[in-house]
Amino acid sequence: MSAYTELLAHERQTQALAQVMGRLGWDQETMMPRGAAGQRAEEMGALEGVLHARRTDPRIGDWLSAAEPPDAGGRATLRHIRRSYARHTRVPAALAEELARVTSTAQGIWAEARARDDTAHFLPWLERVVRLRREEASALAAGGDLYDALLDDYEPGATAATIGAMFDRMRPRLVDLRAALLAAPNPPARLKGEFPREAQLRLARLLAETFGYDFTRGRLDLAVHPFSSGSGADVRITTRIDESDPFNCLYSTIHEVGHAAYEQNIDPAHALTPLGEGVSMGVHESQSRIFENQLGRSRAFTGWLFARLQTEFGDMGLDGPDAFFATVNRVSPGFIRTEADEVQYNLHIMLRFDLERALIAGDLAVADLEAAWNDRFMADFGVAVPRPSQGLLQDVHWSIGLFGYFPTYSLGNVYAGCLMQALRRDRPALDDELAAGDLSGATGWLRDAVQVHGGLMTPADTIARACGFTPHEGPLLDYLDDKFRALYGV
């Protein structure tokens, strides 16, 4: 057997075990009995130890030196393995295991703290998570920037400096747009009516199928914080139900289907190889965002959706599809990132980006985090956070150690803006298709332009090749200005 073949066989088993790890995470969020949390932490710690040992196996170094890739896919595969090997050999196994154990417990603690609005219950665990992640970042950065070392895990090639600069360019136009919209007279109505759980779930399944989710290789369940999980032939999605607001469930579903479609549509030849999963969190998020926003919240598609909702829920206190489109895109003050509209969403991210940079840099203590959050929220959004579950405790991310992850959401929005411009260019009849509830043209374009490639190219190249131009924030900002100024008449 050649070094390349041996390396790929080793990698394939590692990928299979990584899928198992993902399934444990899914189970923990959807199925696991509460009393099992302690044992689960030990199980995940043990599996993390196995994965770490496999990813740092010294034979990988030997194989990498000797391997001769057969083609471009082989070269990309080696690039991923080389990168993973370098990263993992820098992190001591004991640290990796402790991180898995502590974050597994911290996530349960976070859920309890959020349910009872008890920040003090969570902070000691967050402190441990921050300490361990800083330790890991030190090992990875080798003298470089700690935050960049973490960010690189989610978005290879990105840096806090370039993202910070991008945010600086985005902020003025978003702040202006937000102010204009919130000051506009006659804001869109809110939905009225009853939105029973079963009907929401029925619609969620319909939407998942409409956007191309393959239920023979996945399933839909409920979770506190919706997510998509798994690659290849087993890609599961979750949503949540708020009986006073069906958009929460329905647009979460479309969003997660965007993530899941990416994983389900990667060339099956890449399954269980480093090319067999989404290439970065930013590109991943571009798929969920374009599904949810540019397509799912378009005037054309919401016309079709309105008719489906009418069947289940009556007229919901709305005049017709134009009013529904306005309501779907309502811009109003709010505390929760996952419920934020397209205009304000990136402002929520900028808040988190700055706070987590300061935490990781050591410029902000965990004990001061809640005050910092609340002050910044007041400064950016002009309202006081009423309770921790609407502030610091709203997101699962930090409890499981995801620092450097939040900015990839905004990167996803920016990429989605670019992709939508290219999609409209390539499919002039797009709005007619969307108005008929036919998403196959749009999702097929995304599948062929982006998804099928998996990890074959770098993140930025993946988007650039799909669009035919270098990605930048311009198309997103133009899209937001055009859509929302027209809708609000400002």
Next chain:
Amino acid sequence: MSAYTELLAHERQTQALAQVMGRLGWDQETMMPRGAAGQRAEEMGALEGVLHARRTDPRIGDWLSAAEPPDAGGRATLRHIRRSYARHTRVPAALAEELARVTSTAQGIWAEARARDDTAHFLPWLERVVRLRREEASALAAGGDLYDALLDDYEPGATAATIGAMFDRMRPRLVDLRAALLAAPNPPARLKGEFPREAQLRLARLLAETFGYDFTRGRLDLAVHPFSSGSGADVRITTRIDESDPFNCLYSTIHEVGHAAYEQNIDPAHALTPLGEGVSMGVHESQSRIFENQLGRSRAFTGWLFARLQTEFGDMGLDGPDAFFATVNRVSPGFIRTEADEVQYNLHIMLRFDLERALIAGDLAVADLEAAWNDRFMADFGVAVPRPSQGLLQDVHWSIGLFGYFPTYSLGNVYAGCLMQALRRDRPALDDELAAGDLSGATGWLRDAVQVHGGLMTPADTIARACGFTPHEGPLLDYLDDKFRALYGV
């Protein structure tokens, strides 16, 4: 660190990973999308490879030589590890991985074959499973009996010869009793009525709680073939619904709760050690059987249960609790082992025991298995098997390689007979408790006498110590004669 401490730390991680493997099996039967079967087989194969490597790690041999156990628990722990190490070092890793992969696929094929009554679809896979298990048995037996080598995995210390001899002693009395009951005039009525799914699930949850199942450390789902899965803090059970027959769901649930209570009630100090799971399949089955039959089908308890069922289902065409007791214990011709009454159940096992001994010995070809099954069924039960799903395809066991497992069900019945005799001796007021739906006395006795010990003693010692006498088939046969002859007046 002492050799003993190092060995236990190694073992603890292995046990944690074995729990993960169990959870994958649970997921496959309850949650997994159909299209994920191929990938899941690869995932389980990879994890099996990890487990096999850990269980055959040469350091275990060194640690075992040097380890000094601190107490009786430590000595029992070393006994288990020594046994596991010997068994696993005899089986090549490639064979263990292939078995995991093939049985994972074969199980999916079996489910399809059973659903469409298509034996030919399943047999090529069964042939592979038999071939691989025979290969494994050869490696384990080191010249000894192949079947004994497999049986020893489920029931340490048992042999086909002793079980065969026990069956020879049991058969005449069971055959006589069966003939007398089936010839009796006025057999008990069948249930009549409607038994909606939701009501059955409600009752299943009530019964699980009544028999002491801890839902904070487990959950109840649906599966084609009910099972219990996991140890320690995460012990899950499944049941199935037949809307024409609530007993299927309810008594499956009580049965699986017996298994689960055993795992949930083991001394938490043994968690994730070799003492932290049921000591053998026979002892396991003794717990599920005494829950289901000696307690769950007793006149006293069925009186309480009748009132609960009346609330959901009306009078079900029955006169009162005596008629209900008779119906619960109705003896009639039937094809399905899991639905068999207490009298005929062991005859179903004897059929499988003889066929699987012949398969493993090489005296029976897989191609001839269906004919052999049908002939034997006609000989033992006097009726022709109408279709494969009521014959050869009814059980999941062989598809996942469980040869040598079936006789442990009968061993469980025999042990349950012994335990019930001891329980009645120790709790004279038992029937009053059962009649009030209070199972806590009985389940508490079983917890303290059997379950809490986990793997501390050998299987036979576990039962002997709980009962105060050496276990034998006499108490079970006496119990069956007494109960059924009185009920049928024969």
